[in-house]
Amino acid sequence: VIKRSFSTSMAKNAIKNVTVIGGGLMGSGIAQVTAQAGQNVTLVEVNADVLKKTETSIATSLARVAKKLYKDKPSDGEKFVAETRGRIKGSTDPIASVKQADLVVEAIIENIDIKHKLFKDLDAAAPPTTLFASNTSSLSIGEIASVTNRKDRFGGLHFFNPVPVMKLLEVIRTPETSDETYQAFMAWGKSIGKVCITCKDTPGFVVNRLLVPYMAEAVRMYERGDASARDIDTAMKLGAGYPMGPFELNDYVGLDTTNFILEGWHKKMPENPLFEPLESMKKLVSEGKFGIKSGEGYYKYD
Ligand code: CAA
Numbered sequence: 001v002i003k004r005s006f007s008t009s010m011a012k013n014a015i016k017n018v019t020v021i022g023g024g025l026m027g028s029g030i031a032q033v034t035a036q037a038g039q040n041v042t043l044v045e046v047n048a049d050v051l052k053k054t055e056t057s058i059a060t061s062l063a064r065v066a067k068k069l070y071k072d073k074p075s076d077g078e079k080f081v082a083e084t085r086g087r088i089k090g091s092t093d094p095i096a097s098v099k100q101a102d103l104v105v106e107a108i109i110e111n112i113d114i115k116h117k118l119f120k121d122l123d124a125a126a127p128p129t130t131l132f133a134s135n136t137s138s139l140s141i142g143e144i145a146s147v148t149n150r151k152d153r154f155g156g157l158h159f160f161n162p163v164p165v166m167k168l169l170e171v172i173r174t175p176e177t178s179d180e181t182y183q184a185f186m187a188w189g190k191s192i193g194k195v196c197i198t199c200k201d202t203p204g205f206v207v208n209r210l211l212v213p214y215m216a217e218a219v220r221m222y223e224r225g226d227a228s229a230r231d232i233d234t235a236m237k238l239g240a241g242y243p244m245g246p247f248e249l250n251d252y253v254g255l256d257t258t259n260f261i262l263e264g265w266h267k268k269m270p271e272n273p274l275f276e277p278l279e280s281m282k283k284l285v286s287e288g289k290f291g292i293k294s295g296e297g298y299y300k301y302d
């Protein structure tokens with residue numbers, strides 16, 4: 001009897017309708033993998049032009065996935081792409097978009113004031129049962145959740161770029177995240193094909209807390225003139241088995257992003273030398289050289 005009532009309540013609580021707010025690099029990937037898993041997605045962007053760009057980038061990524069999954073049966077691949085795209089509905093109205101949502105995943109720009117404004121509005125509009133999550137890279141989940149009246153139904157769901165390829169999902173619990181919410185997040189991560197790990201609400205969670213100081217140390221090594229960026233990258237790929245060297249990865253993630261993370265953490269923890277901002281990175285960012293997305297960072301791209 002206990003077993004049956006448990007499974008009934010799990011089935012009742014299964015997440016089927018997901019609203020993703022922000023359709024940039026990360027949000028488009030989150031919407032894509034959710035739709036690939038058969039769930040309904042509402043993807044919210046700031047205007048119709050950006051929504052169009054988002055739809056195009058999802059279509060391009062889905063074509064890559066289909067090519068791999070259906071290499072012997074391209075017609076099934078086309079069906080997979082059409083069906084997956086059919087589950088994603090674009091919207092420019094965040095308030096209307098959360099009315100039917102079981103889960104809201106926020107992936108807008110990394111700015112606490114803008115995230116606060118969004119979550120205040122969403123909290124007033126969404127049903128009380130809707131779970132909220134942020135995909136923030138560097139901000140505190142508890143601080144983001146503080147403006148809502150559902151701190152027990154709020155946590156972090158931190159994905160990795162490129163979302164359709166990277167298998168990991170970090171599930172972040174604040175001291176106020178309820179067990180039920182945490183379990184629902186873990187089950188949802190599994191349902192979309194990710195491997196979940198759990199971390200407390202600490203700066204950078206697991207991956208970025210290790211990766212950002214590592215990338216910063218590589219830049220310090222280059223700034224001291226110990227080795228060239230190219231040689232440091234070759235060393236870490238061939239000597240440590242990393243898929244990308246630290247400069248390739250910095251350019252891939254975006255120098256503006258890494259610089260923003262370092263500056264934010266340095267402000268909060270000025271005594272920690274690992275978070276000291278980097279001269280060469282600050283200069284590149286001030287020149288608009290953000291890495292691959294702007295055509296130049298530590299390397300140049302055609
Ligand atoms: N959508 C769908 N499929 C994609 C894709 C995308 N956006 N990008 C790559 N792929 C697929 C390709 O189609 C390819 O598939 P096959 O193996 O079937 O051919 C496969 O992934 C590998 O891609 P490529 O051959 O183009 O290139 P690669 O072998 O160099 O792999 C990579 C690319 C997966 C990005 C790899 O270089 C890698 O793992 N790099 C490290 C990425 C990383 O560390 N990410 C985390 C960054 S930190 C972060 O995200 C957190 C944060 O908060 C800042």
Ligand code: NAD
Nearest residue numbers: 022023024025026027045046107108109110135136137161
């Ligand atoms: P991005 O700039 O590519 O995308 C952000 C999108 O949000 C933009 O398309 C923008 O139009 C949209 N947006 C901004 N305000 C909005 C609002 N109020 N409503 C709806 N849409 C809005 O950024 P990104 O790299 O996708 O990062 C998004 C979030 O994910 C950030 O919190 C970031 O820290 C985190 N993150 C980034 C990475 C990464 O490698 N870039 C990895 C993991 C997590």
